[in-house]
Amino acid sequence: MDVDGTLYHQGLLRCLMACELGLLPLRVCSWSRSKQIVQTLRWYRRVREELREVGRPSFSLYEHQFQKTAERIGSSPSHVHAIVDEWINRRPLKYLPLCKRQGIEAFLIWAKGRSMRIGVFSDYPVQEKIEALGLAEYVDLMLCATDREINAFKPHVRGFLYACERWNVKPYDVLYIGDRPEVDAVGAKAIGMPCAIINGRKIRLQSNSISHMTVPSFPHLQYILSHGRF
Numbered sequence: 001m002d003v004d005g006t007l008y009h010q011g012l013l014r015c016l017m018a019c020e021l022g023l024l025p026l027r028v029c030s031w032s033r034s035k036q037i038v039q040t041l042r043w044y045r046r047v048r049e050e051l052r053e054v055g056r057p058s059f060s061l062y063e064h065q066f067q068k069t070a071e072r073i074g075s076s077p078s079h080v081h082a083i084v085d086e087w088i089n090r091r092p093l094k095y096l097p098l099c100k101r102q103g104i105e106a107f108l109i110w111a112k113g114r115s116m117r118i119g120v121f122s123d124y125p126v127q128e129k130i131e132a133l134g135l136a137e138y139v140d141l142m143l144c145a146t147d148r149e150i151n152a153f154k155p156h157v158r159g160f161l162y163a164c165e166r167w168n169v170k171p172y173d174v175l176y177i178g179d180r181p182e183v184d185a186v187g188a189k190a191i192g193m194p195c196a197i198i199n200g201r202k203i204r205l206q207s208n209s210i211s212h213m214t215v216p217s218f219p220h221l222q223y224i225l226s227h228g229r230f
Contacts, residue, residue: 155187
């Protein structure tokens with residue numbers, strides 16, 4: 001499974017974090033400092049989207065994402081890293097239980113009860129988020145795109161293949177669950193891995209170049225899988 005936007009409602013989390021950022025000038029008593037933090041976060045997200053195009057490079061994506069952002073804003077990689085770690089990795093953790101998708105825990109209990117192995121693969125660090133969501137006991141494998149063994153952002157296939165290698169299974173025996181068709185479904189389809197997209201809309205099967213099942217919630221997905229209709 002993907003994490004951000006899949007296991008929790010990312011829109012709600014971003015609203016909560018936007019409130020924190022909006023109050024930041026009052027907390028730090030500095031408009032310029034607040035503006036710098038917002039600018040750094042904006043450029044960091046933009047750089048990461050750009051880095052989807054580089055595939056699996058010879059350089060470290062983990063280091064490069066901070067270096068490239070620092071170049072764009074005229075700062076240092078260590079300064080960018082500190083801001084990202086605080087505002088993207090740590091501060092949102094307290095809100096995750098409020099944003100958790102309905103039925104996710106029941107779905108995982110159902111899956112584990114049928115001897116399914118459960119893993120997460122995300123472009124962002126996953127362990128602290130999974131722990132904050134209270135789901136760590138169900139997850140057997142945690143992978144991040146910037147892990148040394150992967151070093152490729154989705155939709156590059158390396159992370160999907162590495163998960164299969166770790167489990168010693170074929171891609172068609174794995175279901176990937178995400179929320180972004182353009183990265184999750186594309187990456188999974190490239191190696192023949194089934195994909196379900198959780199997006200709060202009605203159930204539908206895509207028949208275009210991005211083939212996947214779209215389901216509105218985890219209870220719907222559980223119903224489909226339990227009745228063998230995927």
